[in-house]
Amino acid sequence: MPFVYDDIYEFCKNRRFLIDWLQTKGLLGNFNGLCDHCSEGSLHLVEDKSYSKDGVVWRCTNRKCNKKVSVREGSWFSGSHLLLEQIVKLTYYWVYDLPNDFISRELRIGSDHTVVDWKNFSREVCLSILKLDNEKIGGPGRTVEIDESKFGKRKYHRGKRVDGVWVFGGIERETKKCFFEVVEDRSANTLIPIIKKYILPGTTILSDCWKAYSSIESEGYQHLTVNHSIEFKNKETGACTNTIESTWNAVKKSLPKTGTVKSLYDSYLIEYCIRKKYLQNTDDKFTTFLDLVKRVFPCKKRTPLTEVQLNQPTSLSQETLNGSLDLFD
Ligand SMILES: [Zn+2]
Structure with missing residues (x-):
C-alpha cells in the first residue's frame, strides 16, 4: 500500500512509535549491544528528556561509563534541530512538491529559511545518489x-x-x-x-x-x-x-521563481534528474525517496517492537529516570 498522509500522521502522533518505525526502516541507527567506549556495559535505548528533544538516548548500562549516543547518530536526521516528526512531514511535503509557505505554516516552523535549508539538504541526497549511481x-x-x-x-x-x-x-x-x-x-x-x-x-x-x-x-x-x-x-x-x-x-x-543563486542551479537540475529517474513512475514517492536516503545514510536496522513493548516505558527508565514515564503520552 502506498504511503498517504494519514499514515504519516499516525506515525507522528506518538514519537516512540515514530522512532521505532524509523529504526526498523533503517533510517535511524540501532546501537544496541556492547559499548565500544568501556567494553563492559551495553548500550540500551532509554528515556532521557534532558539529552535532546527526541526524548530517548542510547545509554551504556555501566554506571561508571554512562556513555550516551544520540538516536540520530549517523542518520540523515543528525544535523537538524527540527523534531523528528517535523522532518518526516517536511520530507513528505517536499517529495510531493508542496510550497514552502504551506510547509512552514503546517509544521509551525517560524521561517521559510528552515524549510529551504531542509530542501537543500534533500537535494544533497539527490546529488549523493547521482554520484553513487554513476x-x-x-x-x-x-x-x-x-x-x-x-x-x-x-x-x-x-x-x-x-x-x-x-x-x-x-x-x-x-x-x-x-x-x-x-x-x-x-x-x-x-x-x-x-x-x-x-x-x-x-x-x-x-x-x-x-x-x-x-x-x-x-x-x-x-x-x-x-x-x-x-x-x-x-x-x-x-x-x-x-x-x-x-x-x-x-x-x-x-526551478524556484525567486532567490535562485547561480551555485544552486546544479542542485536543482540534479533534483530534477532524480525525480525523473526514481520518483516519476512510482505511486509511493515518499517510500521511494526514503530508500534513496538509506543508500546515502545507511543505518543498522532493528526488529520492530511489539505492541506491548511499545506501550511500556523504554528499558532502564524506571530505575534511573523516575517520573518521566509519560514521555510518549
Ligand atoms: Zn560503556
Whole structure:
C-alpha cells in the first residue's frame, strides 16, 4: 500500500512509535549491544528528556561509563534541530512538491529559511545518489538528444544585471533519463568532455547544428543534426530535438521563481534528474525517496517492537529516570 498522509500522521502522533518505525526502516541507527567506549556495559535505548528533544538516548548500562549516543547518530536526521516528526512531514511535503509557505505554516516552523535549508539538504541526497549511481545514459540502439539553454536570464534584477547561466543537458528518448550541467561556455572543449562523461559510446546523438558538436562522430557516437534556423525536423534523417526542448520548459518550471543563486542551479537540475529517474513512475514517492536516503545514510536496522513493548516505558527508565514515564503520552 502506498504511503498517504494519514499514515504519516499516525506515525507522528506518538514519537516512540515514530522512532521505532524509523529504526526498523533503517533510517535511524540501532546501537544496541556492547559499548565500544568501556567494553563492559551495553548500550540500551532509554528515556532521557534532558539529552535532546527526541526524548530517548542510547545509554551504556555501566554506571561508571554512562556513555550516551544520540538516536540520530549517523542518520540523515543528525544535523537538524527540527523534531523528528517535523522532518518526516517536511520530507513528505517536499517529495510531493508542496510550497514552502504551506510547509512552514503546517509544521509551525517560524521561517521559510528552515524549510529551504531542509530542501537543500534533500537535494544533497539527490546529488549523493547521482554520484553513487554513476550511470551513463544511451548506448547502442539508444538515442540521446542534447542541447544548451540559457537559464535565469533577466536584464535587471534589483538594479543589477543578471546574465543567467548556460546549462548543457541531454535526455535519453527511450527512458527519459537525463543529465544537466551548468557550463561556463559552450565551446567544444567544455561540451565534448561532458558528452563523454554522461553518454555511452555507440549512442545516436541528436543535436542542433552548433559548431561545438562537429567532432561528436570522431568520439565514437552516431550524430544526427537538425538545423533550427531552417527546419524543425531534418527532412533526410527525420532528426528532431523536441524531447530536450520540452524538457527545458519543464526544468525551468521546476526551478524556484525567486532567490535562485547561480551555485544552486546544479542542485536543482540534479533534483530534477532524480525525480525523473526514481520518483516519476512510482505511486509511493515518499517510500521511494526514503530508500534513496538509506543508500546515502545507511543505518543498522532493528526488529520492530511489539505492541506491548511499545506501550511500556523504554528499558532502564524506571530505575534511573523516575517520573518521566509519560514521555510518549
Ligand atoms: Zn560503556
